[in-house]
Amino acid sequence: MTPQEGGCLCGALRYAVRAEPSHVTLCHCHFCQRATGGTHMVEPIFDKADFGFVAGEPRLWTTRSEGSGLAVHVHFCDTCGTKTHLGFERFPDIIGVYAGTFDDPNWFDVRPDASKQIFLNAAQQNAVILPGIPCFEAHMSRMDGSENPSHGVGAPVIVGKAHWSPEA
Numbered sequence: 001m002t003p004q005e006g007g008c009l010c011g012a013l014r015y016a017v018r019a020e021p022s023h024v025t026l027c028h029c030h031f032c033q034r035a036t037g038g039t040h041m042v043e044p045i046f047d048k049a050d051f052g053f054v055a056g057e058p059r060l061w062t063t064r065s066e067g068s069g070l071a072v073h074v075h076f077c078d079t080c081g082t083k084t085h086l087g088f089e090r091f092p093d094i095i096g097v098y099a100g101t102f103d104d105p106n107w108f109d110v111r112p113d114a115s116k117q118i119f120l121n122a123a124q125q126n127a128v129i130l131p132g133i134p135c136f137e138a139h140m141s142r143m144d145g146s147e148n149p150s151h152g153v154g155a156p157v158i159v160g161k162a163h164w165s166p167e168a
């Protein structure tokens with residue numbers, strides 16, 4: 001495939017990926033709300049080997065995942081502050097891109113069979129839960145690798161002030 005490029009607001013950071021995302025996470029946790037300023041992060045996941053910077057060098061800020069306690073690495077431009085991607089101590093071979101930083105944020109599909117909606121327990125009011133994509137209250141996988149139960153919605157659900165629930 002043609003490499004897909006993206007970058008920060010000021011253009012100092014430019015990156016390219018050379019493969020389709022393995023899957024796409026739509027994360028509604030408060031960390032992602034704070035980091036994006038929006039209702040959720042659209043996070044296509046790539047093998048680390050398929051992602052690289054073609055201009056500039058990101059700054060790194062490391063924090064701890066509330067759930068696992070393991071390190072999450074936030075990469076950003078030290079001129080304009082745009083975040084480009086996340087790295088994970090828990091999953092060292094993959095990275096998650098801030099989808100809106102792609103030059104064409106629509107180049108990949110959010111496929112129902114390769115996507116998930118997570119941390120719906122923190123979903124912001126007016127966020128939209130998409131039909132056909134598995135929903136999880138928090139993380140999809142437990143620390144032992146097993147999967148938490150998932151729910152789904154048959155039609156788009158707009159989160160209300162009472163927060164999302166499987167019955168919504």
Ligand SMILES: [Zn+2]
Pocket residue numbers: 008009010011012013077078079080081082
């Ligand atoms: Zn920048």
Ligand SMILES: [Zn+2]
Pocket residue numbers: 027028029030031032033041119
């Ligand atoms: Zn999140």
